[in-house]
Amino acid sequence: MKMSELSECSGVSVASIKFYQREELLPEAERTSPNQARYDSNHVDRLRLIRALVDVGGLSVATVREVLAAAEADIPLDWAMGVAQHAIPGSVELPVESTRGVAEIDRVTEEMGWTVSADNPGRGMAARVIDSYVQLDHEELLSVLPAYSAAAVMVARTDLASIALQPSRLRVSETVVVGTVLGDSLFAGLRRMAQEDEAHRQYAPVQA
Amino acid sequence: MKMSELSECSGVSVASIKFYQREELLPEAERTSPNQARYDSNHVDRLRLIRALVDVGGLSVATVREVLAAAEADIPLDWAMGVAQHAIPGSVELPVESTRGVAEIDRVTEEMGWTVSADNPGRGMAARVIDSYVQLDHEELLSVLPAYSAAAVMVARTDLASIALQPSRLRVSETVVVGTVLGDSLFAGLRRMAQEDEAHRQYAPVQA
DNA sequence: AAATATAGACAGTGACACTATCGATAGTTA
DNA sequence: TAACTATCGATAGTGTCACTGTCTATATTT
Numbered sequence: 225m226k227m228s229e230l231s232e233c234s235g236v237s238v239a240s241i242k243f244y245q246r247e248e249l250l251p252e253a254e255r256t257s258p259n260q261a262r263y264d265s266n267h268v269d270r271l272r273l274i275r276a277l278v279d280v281g282g283l284s285v286a287t288v289r290e291v292l293a294a295a296e297a298d299i300p301l302d303w304a305m306g307v308a309q310h311a312i313p314g315s316v317e318l319p320v321e322s323t324r325g326v327a328e329i330d331r332v333t334e335e336m337g338w339t340v341s342a343d344n345p346g347r348g349m350a351a352r353v354i355d356s357y358v359q360l361d362h363e364e365l366l367s368v369l370p371a372y373s374a375a376a377v378m379v380a381r382t383d384l385a386s387i388a389l390q391p392s393r394l395r396v397s398e399t400v401v402v403g404t405v406l407g408d409s410l411f412a413g414l415r416r417m418a419q420e421d422e423a424h425r426q427y428a429p430v431q432a
Numbered sequence: 433m434k435m436s437e438l439s440e441c442s443g444v445s446v447a448s449i450k451f452y453q454r455e456e457l458l459p460e461a462e463r464t465s466p467n468q469a470r471y472d473s474n475h476v477d478r479l480r481l482i483r484a485l486v487d488v489g490g491l492s493v494a495t496v497r498e499v500l501a502a503a504e505a506d507i508p509l510d511w512a513m514g515v516a517q518h519a520i521p522g523s524v525e526l527p528v529e530s531t532r533g534v535a536e537i538d539r540v541t542e543e544m545g546w547t548v549s550a551d552n553p554g555r556g557m558a559a560r561v562i563d564s565y566v567q568l569d570h571e572e573l574l575s576v577l578p579a580y581s582a583a584a585v586m587v588a589r590t591d592l593a594s595i596a597l598q599p600s601r602l603r604v605s606e607t608v609v610v611g612t613v614l615g616d617s618l619f620a621g622l623r624r625m626a627q628e629d630e631a632h633r634q635y636a637p638v639q640a
Numbered sequence: 641a642a643a644t645a646t647a648g649a650c651a652g653t654g655a656c657a658c659t660a661t662c663g664a665t666a667g668t669t670a
Numbered sequence: 671t672a673a674c675t676a677t678c679g680a681t682a683g684t685g686t687c688a689c690t691g692t693c694t695a696t697a698t699t700t
Contacts, residue, residue, distance in 0.1 A: 227677060239659050242679085247657095259665050259678040269569075276564040278657090282490075285657065332622075338629040346624025353618040356484040361477075362610050364597055371590035372615075372622055375583035380626035382579035384634055389572050402570050404627070407580075410561040411623075412616045414540075414580055416554025418588035419612070421546040426592055435646060447690050450648085455688095467647040467696050486688090493688065 225263040234271035241271065249274055249289055273402070281405040291405070295397035325354035328366060336373050379411065433471040442479035449479065457482055457497055481610070489613040499613070503605035533562035536574060544581050587619065 231238045244250050250270055253261035270292075277283045277291065329351045333340050340347060357365045383403055390396045439446045452458050458478055461469035478500075485491045485499065537559045541548050548555060565573045591611055598604045 237659080238677090240657085243658060246679090257666065257677095260667080260676090261678080272568055276568055280560055280564045329621075329625075333625065336626075336629075338625060339632045340625045340628050344625055344628050346621035346628075348621075350618050350621030350625065352488055353614045353621065356488045356614055357610070360480055360484055360610055362607060365594055365607070365611055365615075368587075368590045368594055368611070368615070368618075371586050372619055373626070375586040376619060376622035376626040377630070378579050378583040378586075379576075379623050380630045382576045383623075383627055384630045386573055386576055388634075389575075399570060399573070402565070402568055403573055403576070404624075406561045406564055407573075407576070408616070408620045408623070410558050410576075411580055411584060411619065413537075413554035413556075413558030413561065414584035415587050415591075415616070415619075416612075417537075417541065417546060417548045417552055417558065418544075418581070418584040419591055420548050420552050420554075421544075422585070422588045422592045424547045426596075445690080446646095448688085451689060454648090465646095465697065468645090468698080469647080 225265075225267070227261075227263070230263040230267055230271070234268045234275075236271050236275065244271070244274060244285075247285055247289060249285065249292060273398070276402070277405055280409055282409070283405060291401055295401050296394075323351060323355050324358050325351035325356075328354045328369065332369050332373050335370075336377070379407075383407065433475070435469075435471070438471040438475055438479070442476045442483075444479050444483065452479070452482060452493075455493055455497060457493065457500060481606070484610070485613055488617055490617070491613060499609055503609050531559060531563050532566050533559035533564075536562045536577065540577050540581050543578075544585070587615075591615065 225233075227238055227241065231241055234241075236244075241250070250267060253263050253267065255261050273292075274288055277288045278285065283291070326347075329347055332338075333347075354366065357363065383400075386403060387396050387399050390399050433441075435446055435449065439449055442449075444452075449458070458475060461471050461475065463469050481500075482496055485496045486493065491499070534555075537555055540546075541555075562574065565571065594611060595604050595607050598607050
C-alpha cells in the first residue's frame with residue numbers, strides 16, 4: 225500500500241499522515257527504497273485509532289503518543305489497566321498535597337474498601353474536582369460521592385469483563401485504551417440522557 | 433473592589449480578567465467614571481467558576497460563555513437539566529444520520545424505558561462513541577452498554593437529588609452546570625480508581 | 641505635583657495541529 | 671527512454687486558542 229492509498233482508505237490527508245509520522249504515532253513502514261515505503265493494514269488501523277482518540281476521546285496528539293507507547297510496552301496482564309490511566313484530559317501533575325479533596329477521596333476509598341495506589345491519576349483528578357466543589361461553595365455536591373462510587377464500580381467491573389474477552393495481550397492493551405478513553409465520553413453521553421429522563425420523571429410525571 | 437483587588441482575591445491576572453470581559457464572560461461592573469469601575473463578590477465567584485470550568489472541566493472559553501449564558505436564562509425548573517447539556521467536550525453538530533451508533537443508543541433508550549429527546553447532546557455523543565467502537569473493530573465493547581446505562585441512571589438520580597436541595601433558581605442553574613461539567617471529571621477519576629481496585633481483585637487475589 | 645492605577649483598544653506570543661512547498665529521487669506510462 | 675506523477679524528508683507557513691503586553695487617555699492616591 226502506498227502513501228496515497230493509505231491516505232484514501234484511512235480518510236486522513238497525506239500531510240496529516242506525515243505529521244503523525246514525525247510525531248512518531250505510526251509504526252515504521254517497510255522501506256522499498258530510500259524514498260519509498262510500503263504500508264499495510266496496521267497503519268490503517270493505527271490511523272483510525274489515532275483519529276478516534278483525538279476526535280471522539282478529545283486527547284491531544286502528545287497524549288495519544290504516550291498512550292500508544294504504553295499500550296505497546298509489554299505490560300503484565302494484571303496491570304494492563306494502568307495503560308490508559310494517564311489518558312486523562314485535565315490531568316496535570318498535581319502535588320499530592322493533603323487538600324480537602326484528597327481527604328474526601330481517601331475516605332471514599334476506605335469506605336468502598338478499594339485498593340488504590342497513591343499515584344493513580346484518577347485519584348488526583350477526583351480530588352481536584354472535590355476541591356473545586358468546595359472552593360465554588362458547592363459543598364453539598366460532596367453528597368454525590370457514595371452513589372458515584374457505586375456506579376464507578378459497576379462500570380469498572382464491566383470494563384474488566386470486556387477485556388477478559390480479548391484473545392491476545394496486544395488486543396487487551398488496545399481494548400483498555402479504547403474502552404477507557406472513549407468510555408469516558410460514552411458514559412458522559414449516557415449520563416446526559418439519563419438526566420433528561422430523570423428530570424421528566426420527577427418534574428412532569430403527570431401525563432401518565 | 434478595584435481591578436487589582438479583584439485580580440488578587442480571585443487569583444486571575446488583570447490581563448486575563450480583561451480578556452474574559454472582552455469575551456463577555458463576566459457580568460457588567462458598576463461604573464464610577466468613564467474609566468473606572470467597581471467589582472464585587474459576584475465577579476470573584478464568576479471568575480472562580482470560569483477557572484474551574486476551564487481548568488478542571490476542560491471547557492473552552494467559548495463553551496463557558498454558552499454555558500453561562502444558558503445558566504442565566506430563565507429556564508423552567510423542570511428543564512434546568514438542559515442547561516449544561518451542551519457543555520460536552522467532543523460535542524460537534526453531528527447530523528442525525530441513522531448510523532449503527534444511533535441505532536444502538538436508541539435500542540438502549542428503549543430498553544431502559546427512557547424518555548429522551550432526539551436532540552439530547554448525550555445521544556449524539558454516545559452514538560459517536562459506538563460508531564468508533566465499531567469502526568475500530570471493537571464491537572465486543574457494545575456489551576458494556578447495559579451496565580453503563582444502569583450506572584448512568586444511578587448517577588443521574590443522584591444529580592437530580594442534589595439539585596433538589598438548592599434554595600433558588602439561580603443556584604439550581606449553577607449547580608447543574610458545576611455538577612454536570614465537573615461531575616464528568618469526577619466520575620472519570622472514580623472509574624480509574626475502581627478499575628485499579630477491580631484489577632487487583634481479579635488478577636492478584638492471592639495475598640489474602 | 642508626582643506616582644500609581646484603570647479602561648479600552650489592539651498587537652504580540654506560544655502552544656497546538658495541521659498544511660503547503662521544495663528538492664531529490666523513484667516508479668509508471670507513452 | 672523521456673515525460674509525468676508520486677514519494678520522502680525537511681522546513682516553513684497557517685489558523686485557532688487563550689492569553690499577555692503595550693499604549694493612550696484619564697482617574698485616583700500620596
